[in-house]
Amino acid sequence: MVSPTQVPDVVLNNGVTVPQVGLGVFKVPDDATQQNVEQALEAGYRHIDTAAGYYNEAGVGAALRASGLRRDEIFVTTKLRNGDQGYESALQAFEDSREELDVEFVDLYLVHWPVPSKDLYVETWRAFEKLYADGAARAIGVSNFLPEHLARLLAETDVVPAVNQIEVHPTYQQRATQAATRAAGIAVEAYSPLGRGADLGHPAVAAVADAHGVTPAQTILRWHVQSDRIVIPKSVDPERLASNIDLFGFALSPDEVAAIDALDSDARLGSDPATAAFSQYPA
Numbered sequence: 001m002v003s004p005t006q007v008p009d010v011v012l013n014n015g016v017t018v019p020q021v022g023l024g025v026f027k028v029p030d031d032a033t034q035q036n037v038e039q040a041l042e043a044g045y046r047h048i049d050t051a052a053g054y055y056n057e058a059g060v061g062a063a064l065r066a067s068g069l070r071r072d073e074i075f076v077t078t079k080l081r082n083g084d085q086g087y088e089s090a091l092q093a094f095e096d097s098r099e100e101l102d103v104e105f106v107d108l109y110l111v112h113w114p115v116p117s118k119d120l121y122v123e124t125w126r127a128f129e130k131l132y133a134d135g136a137a138r139a140i141g142v143s144n145f146l147p148e149h150l151a152r153l154l155a156e157t158d159v160v161p162a163v164n165q166i167e168v169h170p171t172y173q174q175r176a177t178q179a180a181t182r183a184a185g186i187a188v189e190a191y192s193p194l195g196r197g198a199d200l201g202h203p204a205v206a207a208v209a210d211a212h213g214v215t216p217a218q219t220i221l222r223w224h225v226q227s228d229r230i231v232i233p234k235s236v237d238p239e240r241l242a243s244n245i246d247l248f249g250f251a252l253s254p255d256e257v258a259a260i261d262a263l264d265s266d267a268r269l270g271s272d273p274a275t276a277a278f279s280q281y282p283a
C-alpha cells in the first residue's frame with residue numbers, strides 16, 4: 001500500500017487540492033464498483049473519478065460510506081451526461097448525481113463533452129457556476145474541451161474551469177489542447193492514461209520499465225506525473241490497482257521522459273470532441 005501522503009496534491013486555480021493520482025471507474029459495473037473503490041482506498045487512493053454516464057455513482061457512494069474515512073479525505077469527481085446539458089437540466093442532473101453518490105458536495109463536477117452541435121455548453125456552464133457559488137461543487141471543470149471550446153467559455157462566462165479532463169497517453173498527447181488548457185490556468189487531467197492498455201507493449205516503454213525494475217504501466221503513469229498531469233488509471237485487478245499508484249519510489253530521467261514524449265502518433269482511442277453528440281442515456 002502507498003501512503004496517501006506520498007501522492008502529491010495538485011493545487012487547482014481556485015486553491016482546491018486534488019491528489020494527482022486517482023482511480024477511474026469507467027466501464028466498471030455498478031455492482032462491482034463498491035469493491036473496486038474499497039480496494040483502491042485500501043491501496044492508498046484518495047481520488048475517485050466517476051460520471052453520471054458510467055451508471056456506477058451509487059457503487060462509489062457505497063464504498064465511501066463503508067470506508068470509514070471522512071468525506072473530506074476523499075476527492076470525488078463526477079460528470080454531467082451530454083443529454084442533460086442546459087441550465088435547468090444540468091442543475092437537476094447534479095441533484096441526481098448527489099443523490100446517487102449520497103454526498104453533500106462533489107469535489108469536482110465536469111461537463112463531460114462539449115457537444116458543439118447542440119450549442120448548450122455555455123448555458124450549461126452558467127448552471128455549473130451556480131453550483132460552484134452555492135458550494136455544492138468545490139471545483140467545476142470541463143472534459144474533452146478543445147481550444148475553441150475553452151476560448152468561448154473564457155470569453156462568455158465568469159468562472160475559469162479548474163480542470164480539463166482529456167485523452168492523453170504516449171501515442172496520443174494532444175499537445176495543442178494541453179497547451180491551451182495550461183495557458184488559461186486550467187489543470188490538465190489525463191484520461192485513458194495507459195491508452196486503455198494499448199500503449200503498454202511499446203518497446204520504448206518496456207526499455208524504460210526494465211531500467212527501473214517497474215511495470216510498463218508504472219512507467220507511463222510516472223511519465224504523466226512528471227509531466228504535471230493529474231492521472232486517473234482504471235483497473236479492477238487488485239494487484240494492478242495497487243501498483244498503478246506505487247509511483248513515488250523511482251523517477252524517470254529527462255531523456256526517458258523525452259523517449260516517451262517521442263511516441264506521440266495521433267492514435268486517438270475515444271470519440272472526437274468536435275463531433276461527439278451521444279446522449280449518454282442507456283441505449
Ligand SMILES: NC(=O)c1ccc[n+]([C@@H]2O[C@H](COP(=O)([O-])OP(=O)(O)OC[C@H]3O[C@@H](n4cnc5c(N)ncnc54)[C@H](OP(=O)(O)O)[C@@H]3O)[C@@H](O)[C@H]2O)c1
Pocket residue numbers: 023024025026027049050112143144165166190191192193194195196197200215217218232233234235236237240241243244270
Ligand atoms: N472524460 C472522458 O470522456 C473519459 C473517457 C474515458 C475515460 N475516462 C476516465 O479515465 C479513466 C481511465 O481511462 P480508461 O479506463 O479508458 O483507460 P486506462 O486507464 O488507460 O486503461 C485501462 C485498461 O488498462 C488495464 N490496466 C490497468 N492497469 C494495468 C496494468 N498495471 N497492467 C496492465 N493492464 C492494466 C485495465 O484492465 P484491468 O481493469 O483488467 O486491470 C483496462 O483494460 C476511466 O476509468 C474514466 O474514469 C474519461
